[in-house]
Amino acid sequence: MRKWHRWLAVFAGVFIVWIAATGMVGQIISLAGGEGHDAPPAAVAAPVASGTPGISYPIPNGTDGSPVPAKPHRKQQDLYHFIIDLHSGAYFGMFGKVISAIIGAALLFFAISGMWMYLNMFRKRKTIGRAGVFWK
Structure with a gap:
């Protein structure tokens, strides 16, 4: 499990950073009132x-x-929709949407496998009498 987690992270990491960054920028624009929802x-x-x-x-x-x-x-609306299209992969057409879906599945895998690995390490530490939730 650890090997899969590590190697998939190498390939998915760039896309995850892209999605996180565009999502953050989209939220900032949204909080500033630039979404441009209908009246x-x-x-x-x-x-x-x-x-x-x-x-x-x-x-x-x-x-x-x-x-x-x-x-x-309003130009801010255009910027918001442009950022959201980058975030969702829609800007890159069907290929971008497929990549976005694959990265979503990869994030789910990373979350589940990360929790699984942590629980295994915690159980091993508990058996030797070092059952701290966090350790060095």
Whole structure:
């Protein structure tokens, strides 16, 4: 188990660092308010009711195209979506998504095998009378 854990970490490490870094940057942008989520329905309905010009957007499963006010374009939204596409692998197409899924499975393996190895070391130490949770 230890050998698999070590050798897979050599190959997966670069991708894990990439995913962790882009995820962290995405969270920072999100905390700064740069996600660019859609406005609540009341915020969209008010300008429409007042006659503010909008764009026509066909509503899925709807009966008509309702005017929806165009919201200003923000570069921070583009940055957020770009970072999230890098994080998920979507920026690199199907290949990136597959790599992202494989790295997710590798992280799961590392977590389980790491806990398993720790428990085995703990049990061995316990049998010789040195049952500390942490050791040098």
